Amino acid sequence: MIHSHDPRMNRLGLPDAPATAAAKGALDQFGTYEAFHQKKEGAPFVYVGPVHAPEADVAFLFAKEQYSRRFACTGLWVVPTAAITVTDYVGDQEWAYDSLPLLTNQQAAATATADPRFGDDTAAEEAAYAAGEEDYDIFHLKKRGKAHQHVGKVRANSPAQALQVAKAVFGDQRPVVNVWAARSADFLRSDDEDRDIWTTTPDKKYRDAISYKVQDRIERFKAETGTSQAD
Amino acid sequence: MYGSASTHDLPTTALTGLENEDPILLAEFEARINRGEKIEPGDWMPALYRKQLTRMIEQHAHSEIIGSLPEGTWITRAPGFRRKMAQMAKVQDEVGHAQLLYSAAETLGKTREEMLTDLINGKSKYSNVFNYPTPTWADSNVISWLIDAGAIVNQLANAKGSYGPYCRALDRICAEEAFHLKYGHDAVVHLATGTPIQRKMMQEALNRWWPAIMTFFGPSDKMSVHTEILMRWKVKMASNDECRNQFLDMYVPKIWEIGLTLPDANLRKNEETGQWEFTEPDWEDFKRVINGDGPCNAERIAVRRAAEENGAWVRRALLTPKTQYVRPLA
Numbered sequence: 046m047i048h049s050h051d052p053r054m055n056r057l058g059l060p061d062a063p064a065t066a067a068a069k070g071a072l073d074q075f076g077t078y079e080a081f082h083q084k085k086e087g088a089p090f091v092y093v094g095p096v097h098a099p100e101a102d103v104a105f106l107f108a109k110e111q112y113s114r115r116f117a118c119t120g121l122w123v124v125p126t127a128a129i130t131v132t133d134y135v136g137d138q139e140w141a142y143d144s145l146p147l148l149t150n151q152q153a154a155a156t157a158t159a160d161p162r163f164g165d166d167t168a169a170e171e172a173a174y175a176a177g178e179e180d181y182d183i184f185h186l187k188k189r190g191k192a193h194q195h196v197g198k199v200r201a202n203s204p205a206q207a208l209q210v211a212k213a214v215f216g217d218q219r220p221v222v223n224v225w226a227a228r229s230a231d232f233l234r235s236d237d238e239d240r241d242i243w244t245t246t247p248d249k250k251y252r253d254a255i256s257y258k259v260q261d262r263i264e265r266f267k268a269e270t271g272t273s274q275a276d
Numbered sequence: 277m278y279g280s281a282s283t284h285d286l287p288t289t290a291l292t293g294l295e296n297e298d299p300i301l302l303a304e305f306e307a308r309i310n311r312g313e314k315i316e317p318g319d320w321m322p323a324l325y326r327k328q329l330t331r332m333i334e335q336h337a338h339s340e341i342i343g344s345l346p347e348g349t350w351i352t353r354a355p356g357f358r359r360k361m362a363q364m365a366k367v368q369d370e371v372g373h374a375q376l377l378y379s380a381a382e383t384l385g386k387t388r389e390e391m392l393t394d395l396i397n398g399k400s401k402y403s404n405v406f407n408y409p410t411p412t413w414a415d416s417n418v419i420s421w422l423i424d425a426g427a428i429v430n431q432l433a434n435a436k437g438s439y440g441p442y443c444r445a446l447d448r449i450c451a452e453e454a455f456h457l458k459y460g461h462d463a464v465v466h467l468a469t470g471t472p473i474q475r476k477m478m479q480e481a482l483n484r485w486w487p488a489i490m491t492f493f494g495p496s497d498k499m500s501v502h503t504e505i506l507m508r509w510k511v512k513m514a515s516n517d518e519c520r521n522q523f524l525d526m527y528v529p530k531i532w533e534i535g536l537t538l539p540d541a542n543l544r545k546n547e548e549t550g551q552w553e554f555t556e557p558d559w560e561d562f563k564r565v566i567n568g569d570g571p572c573n574a575e576r577i578a579v580r581r582a583a584e585e586n587g588a589w590v591r592r593a594l595l596t597p598k599t600q601y602v603r604p605l606a
Contacts, residue, residue, distance in 0.1 A: 047575045050409055051349035059578040066396045066581050069389035073591055076599040077379075079606075094444065095379045095604035097388060099594035111372055115452050127602040134318045136308070190314030190440045193606070223316070225605070251362040257458040259465050263534060266469040270535060 078104035079129060081184075081195065082112050083120035090122055092184065092193040101125075101233040109242070115252075118243050121235045128231040130204035132224040137188055141221045142212040152209070173200055180229035181207035183215065186222045193225055204228070294505075297322050309510055314440040317383040317606060328511050329439055330384045337377035338395050338402035342576050343423070344370040346406055350416040359463070366420065366456055373449045379604050380441040387601070396581040398573075404562060405488045407570030414467055414474075414481035421460030422485070422527060426492045428453050429523045430514075438510035441606055461530070468534040475535075482531070483539045490540075490557045493520040524552040 047059040075097045081090040093112040098104035104123040113121060133144040178200050184193040196215050201207035207226040215221075235242070250256045294302070301320045308315065315321055344367045351367065354360045378388050394400040405423055410416045428450065435446035467478040494516040497503060506512040514522075525545070531538060542555045565573070 047578050049349070049575050049579075050411055051345075053352065054349075054575065054579055057579070057582055059575075059582055061574060066393070066585070068393045069584075071387075071389065072595055072599055072601060073588070074388040074392070075591070075595065076601055077382075077604045079604070092606065094376060094448075094606075095382075096375070097379075099591075099596055099599070103594070111375060114372070115369070125602075126604055127600060129605060131318065131605060134316045137311075137313050189316055190443050192444060223318075249365075251358055252365045252455055254454040254458040257462040259458065259462045262462075262465050262469055266465075266534060 075099045077126045078108070078123040079126050080104075080108035080112055081122040081124075081193075082108075082116075082118045084117055086119050088119075090120065090195040095126065096123070105233050105235075113243065119240065120243075122232045124227050124232045129225050129227045130208065132208060134186075134189070134223045137222060138220055139222070140219055141186075141224050142208075142216070145208055145212060146205075148209060152206075170200070176202075178202045181211075181226045182229050182232065183207070183211040184225040185215070185218060186224075187220060189222055193223070198229060199226075293324055294322065306508070309438045309508075314443060315438050316440045317603075322509075324505075325509055325511065326384050328506060329442065330381055330386050332511065333377055333381040333384070333439075333442055333445075334386065334391050334394075335401050335403075337374045337381060337391065338400055339406065340370050340374035340377060341395075342402045342406045342580065343419075344374075345576055345579060346408075346410040346572075347416050347419055349410050350413055353413065354416075355413065362459055363416070363420075366459060369452050369456065373445075373452070376445040376448060377442075380439075380445040382604050383441045383606065385603065392584060396577060396584055398568065398577055401566060402576075403492070404566045404570070405485075405492055406576060407565050407573045408485070408488050409572050411484075412477055412481055414464075414477045415484065417460060417463040417467065417478070418481050418485045419460075420456060421464045422489055423492065424453060424456045424460055425527055426489065426519075426523050428457065429519050429526075430493070433513040433519065436510070437513050444606070465534055468536055479536055482536055486539050487557060490520070490554065491559070491562045493517075493523070495559055495562075496556075521550075521552055524554075528552070 047054065047057075047061060049055050076099075077095045077097055078101065079095050080093050082093045083090050093108070096104050096107040096111060098107050101123060105121065108123050109118075109121055112118070132141045135141050135144060179202070180198050181201055181204065182198055183196050185196050186193045196211075196218065199207050199210040199214055201210050204226050208224060211224065211226065302322060305315070305319070305321060305325075308319075315325075347363060347370075348367045351360060351363050354363045378391060381391060382388055391400065395402070405419075410419065431446050431450050431453070435443055435450055437443060464478060467474040469475075497515040497517045503512055503515060507515075524543075528538065528543070528545075540555050542553060545552050564570075
């Protein structure tokens with residue numbers, strides 16, 4: 046039996062030379078979700094990374110633990126990785142929208158009529174939703190190595206069209222190295238009403254570097270023992 | 277913490293195969309790196325770049341998850357409630373780092389299932405220092421302070437590397453390390469400036485760990501023939517010797533100032549060259565341990581494997597049948 050310095054391990058009664066473990070099957074670690082956080086109220090949501098999770102609620106919990114445990118956070122979104130449509134990556138000085146396929150005249154006309162404004166409840170908007178258009182969230186990567194940032198929403202009838210609409214609506218933003226588009230309905234988002242979940246309780250100060258005042262103790266020790274700094 | 281990310285086990289055949297790469301794509305790839313742009317998952321990259329980065333990030337992830345075990349050993353017996361909480365928070369951070377790093381490696385094409393399978397079958401390596409035990413609370417403190425400190429030296433260098441997802445993960449990890457380093461330093465200073473028994477316990481732990489710490493950055497560059505191309509591609513950002521020297525520069529004075537000694541009579545800084553001199557670590561012993569014959573190799577793998585196996589039914593029960601695997605994006 047394995048003998049450990051950790052009594053919890055000893056209670057497991059682990060054999061000395063266990064047989065080879067079977068290879069993990071596909072999806073043993075679930076599918077993935079991509080997480081976006083908001084650093085402070087009013088700031089845009091920014092990509093933080095993926096989590097592996099069996100479903101959206103669990104993905105949200107894991108993402109909250111993973112990405113908001115140590116950093117200020119006022120909001121969190123998760124969306125299945127598969128729900129995101131990704132453009133080509135281009136160079137740091139280029140514009141990712143240039144890599145989109147050129148539109149036919151008919152498509153261009155359809156894109157031009159898509160109204161990017163939201164919440165104005167116009168008859169045109171009502172009609173567009175009735176005709177099957179949906180909202181898409183658009184994210185830009187401004188520089189390679191940085192993180193994708195939410196730039197806004199567009200309305201479209203497909204991810205490909207959402208990117209085309211985004212090209213028209215957010216066309217003034219440069220450089221754009223890469224664009225993500227995902228159906229707004231596919232996100233699970235934190236609720237404003239629940240914002241107290243982001244408050245870190247003050248009794249967790251032991252997790253902050255600033256609560257360790259080690260220098261005082263070192264100085265006292267040196268003074269008591271006569272150790273000089275020159276050592 | 278924890279990632280030594282040294283490429284000590286590169287196969288000697290690793291640096292062949294470039295002649296099979298498309299010369300135009302290779303030139304564009306190198307030009308991008310020379311311009312200081314990061315490589316992102318969707319980009320073309322040489323097979324060798326993908327392979328070495330996967331190996332390095334995966335090993336780093338394994339080091340986080342295995343490295344949490346020797347400190348985790350002391351959670352239940354850490355002196356006082358506050359230290360138990362802090363030790364637990366630190367261990368949780370390390371496991372979180374593993375998650376970040378597995379995802380970064382996954383963007384290169386190796387699934388998390390494959391990485392974990394390779395870990396629990398002993399096929400993948402992790403930082404060799406975690407094959408040593410923490411027989412006392414002071415040993416755990418030495419890891420918290422000095423192994424973390426060594427890892428930070430490495431990680432700060434690697435955070436300037438060329439692969440976007442690894443850089444993003446390391447930026448996050450480095451930000452969390454500030455607490456670890458202070459926490460570890462505080463714990464070591466507490467014992468080193470305490471009662472004679474506490475001092476003795478800390479000195480003995482330091483003596484036990486020092487040889488392993490000196491191997492943490494990997495063998496001397498003199499012994500490694502692979503670093504040139506990895507440096508050019510910004511996979512490896514600083515040589516093993518540079519990292520080791522920087523670590524000694526920063527931490528030996530901090531060790532000495534609290535009245536502790538180091539078990540190497542040859543350890544001193546050559547003021548003319550700026551380089552530390554020391555007794556060459558026993559690399560034969562290092563090889564023996566990393567290949568499986570260390571005091572804790574069997575335990576580390578067995579514990580990790582038991583955790584995977586004991587959790588398998590929960591994961592099976594939670595799996596949604598219509599899930600399809602898609603590689604994480606970034």
